[in-house]
Amino acid sequence: MSDNNILEIKNVSKIFHTPDKDVEAIKKVDLTVKEGEFISIIGASGCGKTTLLRLIAGLEKNYGGDILLDGKRVEKAGLDRGVIFQDHRLLPWLTVEDNLTLGLDGSKEELRELVNTYLKKVDLENFEKVYPGQLSGGMAQRVSIARALMRHPRILLLDEPLGALDALTKMNMQTEIGKIWEEEKTTMIMVTHDIDEAIFLGDKVVVMRPRPAEVDQVIEIEIPRPRLRSGEDFAYYRNLIINYFNHSILDYVI
């Protein structure tokens, strides 16, 4: 692992202004991500982890502090960051192929080849002429992963990407995302509320404290890959995080 930092989040805060009051969603978050790392961000629902991801993506504006991608402050969305949302967000009126190439430049042949390459990567060969409505939830999400990867982002941001899938599909997709990460060597930041998922994929698990969001701790996951969910070391990290959440919830209640 190289030492160069691809993303630096420094003292970031975000306040949402609503008509009746200001809501502080994020308060003083610091985080450094190295090139090629897989970071899992975990926290209770509504803890502001998605807001943090959206800030990195450039989908939320006017934040305090700095989010530096390759040293440049993030101000708006850009092709250097790919985003995978919880829902696949494919355009229902376009075929898989047209969804994948939306906004891309290049000759027809080039684009077709690109589409084939990436559909193969997500195990969806020969699906280019199909409409999203004809795909299952897992397949559609795989298309959206291909769509993000095709743009060769510096960082791939995953916002609870498997939250809407059933348990079995979810496990398969976790394995696939892991495989893709190893092949593409893209830096990935994934927000999730699934502890197993966070451990299975992450080099580091960032645990966030809610309202307003703060980084509570960063846990380095030192389990060799490919990882087994049934391993002893896996159970160790799982207990560590579960215990943390149990205590923090108690603190919160008391």
Next chain:
Amino acid sequence: MATKEKTGIVEKILRCGIISWIIFFTLWAFAAFNYDEIFLPSPIETWKALVKVISDGTLGADIIASLGRIGKGWGLAILTAIPIGLLTGHFKCVRWLVEPLLNLLRFIPAIALTSMFLIWFGVDDKSKVALILYAAFFPILVNTIAGVVTTDKSLVEAASCMGAGRIRVFFTVIVPSSVPNIFTGVRLGLSSSIICVIAAEMLVGGDGLGYLIQSSRMYYKTSWAFAGIITLALIGFIADRLLSFVGKKLLKHFGVK
């Protein structure tokens, strides 16, 4: 099993609506029995009139005249209302300009403007087409605006994350996602057009189904007027079915149901 099959047939008959029609025609026939043809023609007299106007070519010519006007007026409404609606929905500054006018003007029925349109556009086809254009314009415009305004923001967000610029987002996300609403507007616009063309022809005269109904009534050929009215109902029904069929076939992926 046998009873099950029986209820199936009964249900089928009930469902296809034929019972309603039998009741309707029976009541009509009974009511007409007591009156003169001029006051209320019976179903059989109406049928005879229908055969007469079809065979002597009157009906065909009037249908073509009315449909031609609908085609022109409704077509022009589609061509103007959709682009204006898209711009109004998309750009706030255009909306501020258009909406105040729209919210008042759309409540003025086309029929109220007939005499003015006659003065402005003359007694020929132009005034009728203009009236249809006016009547079909607002339903299409209002629905197109609604379509643009209710575009799923998450799709816009996703497309811009994938590198689509503002113009591309407009044409690949906002316009297609408005298609179901636009289509509803176009359908409503068609029914407004049909209502309007008849009113215009009745008031202005010349030819067309509205004129057929009006003139037959004036010459005490009530059965002819009935033939015209029935034709009108059939045209509206067929046009709407055809449009919804075409919509389902061609615009399925846009979510038209």
